[in-house]
């Protein structure tokens with residue numbers, strides 16, 4: 001029986017458990033055995049109890065739970081060749097030659113690298129007599145499929161990542177809560193949301209809550225934004241609005257790439273508009289909580305597709321990542337998606353913001 005490993009890696013996101021559940025059950029359904037790799041790449045490197053066979057019942061109740069029940073970690077050892085060598089040894093010993101990894105672009109880049117190195121790693125393990133030629137015979141190639149688990153929705157080539165809609169839901173309800181108190185006291189609030197280099201959470205939250213102003217990394221405000229923002233908020237106030245909300249992405253900056261912080265914006269509103277303004281940094285509440293409907297659905301369908309992609313793969317198939325585009329679950333080229341993602345950051349760093357926006361929206365090439 002073919003053995004398929006599933007793991008979660010990098011930052012956790014709601015929906016990762018749904019992905020693990022779907023991969024485990026689809027693997028069994030397709031006649032394979034499923035193995036959970038606990039604690040991300042740490043589990044591969046350490047082996048032992050961190051690699052555990054999962055039966056159908058073992059993932060019962062996973063679908064609605066937040067975080068990742070099989071754990072995640074940042075693993076320094078896997079960044080090094082010796083760590084990946086240990087990982088390859090543990091996998092062969094357990095008879096696992098296929099992995100579904102749910103994580104961000106870091107984790108998925110590591111996975112692709114591991115796959116490319118695999119034949120060399122196996123050769124070395126035989127040469128150093130860690131493994132026998134007979135043991136490695138059925139494991140000449142490693143199969144990898146990526147699932148994107150991230151609250152940031154920062155991967156190019158897919159409309160949504162597993163976790164982003166749950167996080168957005170949490171942000172919107174937190175902003176609603178702040179609205180009540182802001183309105184009672186006629187206050188201003190500056191709300192900082194996560195997203196790293198990506199403004200998706202901030203932008204969507206701003207639209208969904210009707211915020212007065214928003215800062216995102218891909219489209220920084222032009223010089224003189226302070227007056228523009230204060231003008232807009234003063235105008236809203238003059239029309240009787242009792243509360244003012246500014247949403248700021250954690251990666252926000254101005255056109256000169258100078259960081260704009262929530263406290264900076266708050267001070268401006270306090271001094272320029274004499275508006276009693278507070279800062280709320282939503283922090284890790286944005287990652288927690290149960291997965292919303294969309295993430296349960298997405299992780300289930302993508303987990304199923306990941307197992308199908310593993311079973312279809314040949315040594316020549318480029319490593320796939322499972323995406324969703326225009327409501328269709330698809331397979332894309334993982335490293336192309338990663339490269340495209342990196343090009344957005346590069347465009348921002350080159351102050352080519354129009355290009356950054358264009359790339360976020362880009363029509364993904366096959």
Ligand code: ADP
Nearest residue numbers: 010011041074075078079103104105106107110
């Ligand atoms: P994310 O997957 O959320 O982007 P990280 O970038 O922190 O998170 O990556 C998670 C883990 O994936 C790292 O701790 C490391 O073990 C592994 N990893 C990331 N990048 C690489 C790489 N280039 N080569 C090998 N392993 C990597």
